[in-house]
Structures are given as structure tokens and as C-alpha cells.
Amino acid sequence: MRKQRMTQVDLAQQLSVPPKAVSRWERGIGFPDIDTLAPLAEALDVSLQKLMRSERSGPPRPGPPPRSLRRRRPK
Numbered sequence: 527m528r529k530q531r532m533t534q535v536d537l538a539q540q541l542s543v544p545p546k547a548v549s550r551w552e553r554g555i556g557f558p559d560i561d562t563l564a565p566l567a568e569a570l571d572v573s574l575q576k577l578m579r580s581e582r583s584g585p586p587r588p589g590p591p592p593r594s595l596r597r598r599r600p601k
Contacts, residue, residue, distance in 0.1 A: 532569075540569050 534552070538545040541562055550556030558566055567577040 537566075537569055541565055 532540075534548040535545045538548045541548075543558075543562065547556065547558070551558055563577065564574055567574040570577065
């Protein structure tokens with residue numbers, strides 16, 4: 527997003543998604559919803575085809591471990 531001089535928050539607001547979602551996309555631990563792809567391509571000034579074919583420019587950055595889906599047992 528540096529080329530566009532846009533922050534994650536700016537992009538999130540433009541797409542009406544949480545800033546954490548944009549962060550996950552950048553880190554490769556999540557992907558935009560299919561309905562968000564066209565507006566994302568437009569916001570980044572790239573074709574939808576180029577956005578879909580883009581590749582990561584390095585190894586994935588480590589993210590936080592996934593939260594457990596188990597419920598805690600009452601004591």
C-alpha cells in the first residue's frame with residue numbers, strides 16, 4: 527500500500543472492512559471475501575486479474591497462533 531500512500535486503516539475504511547482484516551491479507555493469514563475483490567483491485571489501482579494472480583514477495587510473516595475453539599470448563 528505504500529505505492530498508493532494508503533494506510534491499512536484508509537483501505538479498510540474505503541472497503542468497509544475492519545483494519546485487522548487488511549492486516550491479515552497483507553500477512554497472508556487471511557483472504558478478502560469474494561465480494562471485496564473488485565473494490566480492492568480498484569482501490570489499489572490494479573486489474574482484478576492482476577490482483578488474483580499476485581504472488582507473495584517473500585516468506586509468510588508469522589502471525590499469532592489461532593485461538594482455540596474449545597470452551598473453557600467451569601471450575
